[in-house]
Amino acid sequence: MRETGCIHNNRPGVMSTQPRQRRHRDESQRHLVDATISAIYKHGFHEATAQRIAEEAGLSAGNIHYHFGSKEELFAAAMRQLMSDISDTLVYELGKADTPLARAHAIIHANLSEPLYTHRNCFVWLQFWSETARSEELARLERINAQRFHRNLLDALSKLLDRPDAEKIVQELVAMVDGLWIRKAQHNEAVTPEAARAIVFAYLERRLGPAAGQGS
Amino acid sequence: MRETGCIHNNRPGVMSTQPRQRRHRDESQRHLVDATISAIYKHGFHEATAQRIAEEAGLSAGNIHYHFGSKEELFAAAMRQLMSDISDTLVYELGKADTPLARAHAIIHANLSEPLYTHRNCFVWLQFWSETARSEELARLERINAQRFHRNLLDALSKLLDRPDAEKIVQELVAMVDGLWIRKAQHNEAVTPEAARAIVFAYLERRLGPAAGQGS
Amino acid sequence: MRETGCIHNNRPGVMSTQPRQRRHRDESQRHLVDATISAIYKHGFHEATAQRIAEEAGLSAGNIHYHFGSKEELFAAAMRQLMSDISDTLVYELGKADTPLARAHAIIHANLSEPLYTHRNCFVWLQFWSETARSEELARLERINAQRFHRNLLDALSKLLDRPDAEKIVQELVAMVDGLWIRKAQHNEAVTPEAARAIVFAYLERRLGPAAGQGS
Amino acid sequence: MRETGCIHNNRPGVMSTQPRQRRHRDESQRHLVDATISAIYKHGFHEATAQRIAEEAGLSAGNIHYHFGSKEELFAAAMRQLMSDISDTLVYELGKADTPLARAHAIIHANLSEPLYTHRNCFVWLQFWSETARSEELARLERINAQRFHRNLLDALSKLLDRPDAEKIVQELVAMVDGLWIRKAQHNEAVTPEAARAIVFAYLERRLGPAAGQGS
């Protein structure tokens, strides 16, 4: 069926001497992915048409299919980009944390501070959330992301509490953070990153207080 | 332009003496609204086409415009329907509660029990959430619903705590409930109504514990 | 996926009192089928775009998908139409023939006289021939048509000759008729119906001569 | 406009002293022509896209325009290639024939034996047949080929019969051979080269028998 020119972006690890065209290709692909996120933010998922995305990227619509094979693939690439951003931020924040509690704090902090906890990011993520019903690939990515968040928190908290308690707290925290992302997506001005963090941290302290107190 | 057909459903208070056609009309409209929710649940918001909705309702596509003027209006009617369901359930649950704490419990219980806390309901609601960006009317309805939830909880809790504390707890609760709705929408089997309520009630007790304990 | 309005033309046998809309539908469908054949004749198979076909039919392009679900289905319907024309002509000609030889003559005559043996018909048929490679459905129809032609001729000739001889003659006749259709499709003026029939009849007489002579 | 690259393949008579690049060029062109035929055989005329042809040739799509100026020109080159194959085979077979009858046999034999009478060849040729409607150049080539076949046969047979008879027989033979090519293209397994030749030779003998007998 489809046999377009370039589809896979099999970029090698380091290639300083890569030819000019290769650089062009990677740049265009990155532009398209960024433009996709912008277009979703500006217009919502379904108004983010190929035309608009391409325009936003300063390219013509044909490139979407040249580089990604289909619009669907481009959306998946955009979601992966967001996940990669989340991951980078998380790794950075975790790098500064050296105790289990600090790690739990870091994870929550990363998810409720800029650059992740912005209207743009929460809004676009909500759009993807609602599209996981249609796209198995998007659903798969969402699951990966959710599991990573869950596992990271659990790793940290299970050093402070016994497993069932930790599990329970994690569920509460995840629910709160998800809820705060939705709220940000919907009513940006209603909740600042500081307020969001204050809510969750206050909760966490109260929640850990007695339990953690016993642990110390 | 032309303004044939019925568009506003100005149903009169008294229903018994309405003519035959009026009954037909109301019935078709209800069918269409129900069919809209079903179609969104089956196919997602954007795959819920006029054709499919009409088919689900056992009518033809033309009726949507005859009865609602536009697909957009029908979606708004469907969202109002969901809100009305929520309201009915809430009123019923609140009717059984006679203390502030019981009222807070009732509100949360209503939002995290059947018939509201079902996959269908949470899923459809998530779809609407993501569409508020496109439609000012849907956004308005969402705001009304959010405010009602917030106000109800605040009314109850402000009888138990001072205002700033109550405000804070309400925000935490709202975030948790929203997060649990999303989770239900996304991974139905991952959270039962009982588990969801357990999470929030445990949190609420712990949160109120010292404060409420002092109050009692 | 697809769930367009009307797709099957389940017209009942006789329905004199059919509603106006039903008549409209059938008429539009017939127009579209005719327009398809015209467009193929005018522009060739692949230049017969939905746009052009609809224009030829005096309708808008959306109707193709409303009535037939896809362009591919419309093409199949057009091929069935051609086959039905062939069948009608054949039945009519066979109705006048009462001996096996007359039946054989009738079959060939039908295939090499107007209205079947026209530039338009041969040309369009050649277009379909070359498309059977792409479309399993068109291939199926072509097979049905080829088999019908083969069987009819064989039925007639096997009354005059023993089976192997009849089989052989039929193959020769089929090859000649197909070849004459191609020639007509390609160089209309190079061969008149009369000339085509003369070629095949002369061949048939010479071929049957001795064998049939023995039979008489 | 611009007229870069090589478009005409004005290959000189002497080849031995051509520079390296010239050899590269000729090789690429031959690859492309072969790839075109392969692609048509694999996918049909209209699915034989520039992309696919280039891929089949182990080159990139740009080369088609560099070497041939347009896809249309490449198709014409491919058709010329097929005609050249036919011509080569015919010349070879005619070289072994020394009587008029032998020459007639040789012509038919060449057209109904490998390597010409293969599924691939007949199929691709049918594809070109159906495209002559669109392309004046392809039509011109087809005419040349048809006339050559006709003339060759007529030259041979007019030595055995008077002109009108010869003319008639040639038309019958051409029709049969064309018909047998179509049959091969459509239902490869339905007719072997031997069977095809048997049909036409049996016909020719019977046809020439009395006439040739009278003539001798």
Added chain:
DNA sequence: AATGAATGAGAATTCATTCAT
């Protein structure tokens, strides 16, 4: 009140072609 044939704007996608490298 309801139907369903028809429309037309806009969606994704395909593909020959161009051209800088």
Added chain:
DNA sequence: AATGAATGAATTCTCATTCAT
């Protein structure tokens, strides 16, 4: 000589909407 990124026109198809019946 060859590449492959980019283009833009054309194509099929979708769908809310209109409107005669």
